[in-house]
Amino acid sequence: MLKIDNLQAEIDGNEILKGLELEVGKGEIHAIMGPNGSGKSTLSNVLMGHPRYEVTGGSVTFLGEDVMEMEADERARLGMFLAFQYPSEVPGVSVANFLRTAVNAVREEELSIMEMYRLLQDKMKIMQMDPKFAERYLNEGFSGGEKKRNEILQMLMLEPKLSIMDETDSGLDIDALQVVSKGVNELRGPEFSAVIITHYQRILRYIEPDRVHVMLDGRIVTSGGKELALELEDKGYDWVRQEFGSAA
């Protein structure tokens, strides 16, 4: 479903991704773990088409289509989703208004106001959010936890085929982490794939991955099953650097 081949990308002239390879199949959940500065966030932004990053080599195909030439909105309509680490604040645009616009853009047919309202109420219930939340301006004055819940709420509303989650777990307390994980597990099934990008293996206790990859210096350096996450927790990133750093 997602195939990343020899991906190279830079920001402001600094090379960050240096030939990254990854393949994610339909219905699979992959975790990408790595220390700070390994290029995890760059990977998620590049996959979604952030204009600040320049792709200098390699390819990314999603559902067989080359997405690197597509604008972010086209990628989203194809079924890609990015849960942002730092979602933007958009003053004056309510969560409800934003979601209505987004859902109508992604779905083929327009939902009626009533259908939209019900859908939003349902999903907010799953995320344990106050209905009043929908009237607030998008991310404006939201706490860290509210922003992350709001990201997952958007994911539930848009029902993507592939969700990239950029450090969604960082800064969350255990309760919020459980709610966020519940949201992801809600979508889990043969039609939903996810790439969970994280520094810690904590979230992987709630969302069990099919594959775990370790990222270092712009590349995937090793991959394995879910036990790799535990090994990493045990041995720390220094072990990764010793083991794989010299290969760079």
Next chain:
Amino acid sequence: MQQKDVPEVLRSKGISVEVVEALSQFKGEPAWLTERRLHAWATFEKLPMPTLRDEAWRYTDISDVRIEDFLPYAPSPDVASEGDLPEAVQKLISEGEENSALLVQHNSETSYSRVDEELAKKGVVFTDLHSALVEHEDIIKEKLFGLVPEGYDKFAALSAAAFSGGSFLYVPRGVDVEVPIQSYRWLDVVGSIMPRTLVVVEDGASVTYIDEYASADAEDPAFSNGAVELYVGEGANLRYVSLQNWERNVLHFNTIRSRTEKDATINSLVVSLGAQLSRTNVEAGLTASGSDSEMLGMYFADSNQVLDHHTLQDHISPNAHSDLLYKGALRDESLTVFSGLIRVEPGAQKTDAYQTNRNIILGTDDAFAVSLPNLEIMADDVKCSHGSTTGQVDETELFYLMSRGIPRREAERLVVFGFFGEVTSRVPLKRLKEKLDRAIEGKIGLGFEERAA
């Protein structure tokens, strides 16, 4: 009023002492008003035309404005019912707020006015200034020119000397007018329109009043020069809206000044969308303790428009509150000016005053937003703050919206509507908001994707 009745001197270009005299005589005005007009004319003649060297006109070049080129007066036919008004005006009315009183000034004359019977019974007066002089001369003599006097500036002097039409709204003590009162200034000749608005809201009364300016499209320049005086009595409430949506041939000058008594509240919204050049001074005098002034503004400039706002929050008395928020969008090669001052006079302790100006530039390097927030504080126990930001639409914000499947154009629309939403959400007038939304939509037009490299 038939065309043949209009004195010859009013039908030829340029304004002179003869024009002022003839106008006053034509309107059958009392001697004191003729005197005032003539005195104002002398002041107008004495004052030099402002230039870029004047601090208050530093960014707005009016060297091309030639008042002598405009016809001083243009009559219009009286109409018996709303259905006889020009179609364009009927459309404005049908798209406007529901109203309980209505006045249409067509060129220099009032062509139609109506006050709901129920309001009239309560003593609410809404008419043009000339008719008001017949029955309410005392109050007009006392209040007219009180807030925008001839000495205010060159354009105020001209207004005092040569105004015609205009409107007078009087709301008696304790009367609560629930449905808004609306006036339209409609211009469809190449000439000038010089209305004055005088609003007197007595103690404990409340009212919403909307002044809207619109015109028929024309090639040659036209001139609009207004003055708005708003008196808000003790514990009274006035919501005042000025919506300037002239066609591009118009040069617009306006000064809006208010005075609030003890525990009075004024909420103003000044919208500037049209005209080639538009200069509006908005000044709130906080003259008594407990008075409160909310000052909202929005402007959207395109092509080579110049939209200029000068504001003053004048804290004369202690314990008063004022809160200003002006937001503007610019595209193409437009220029906007915001110059705002919070002035806290000596002794105006416990003043609470805020001022914010934000500008958003839509995909161009050729538009220019001047933002000059200022504080002048002469008391020591006050809370004041001011802020100003100007920037391009944020690419990261757009990326965030687009990553949810929203196409760029729609994402830009959302950001711009969100930007102005901070102002419009504070105005509880549904149809006005819809009207503003349509105007913003029109200004955004086909999007602003053409970005400078």
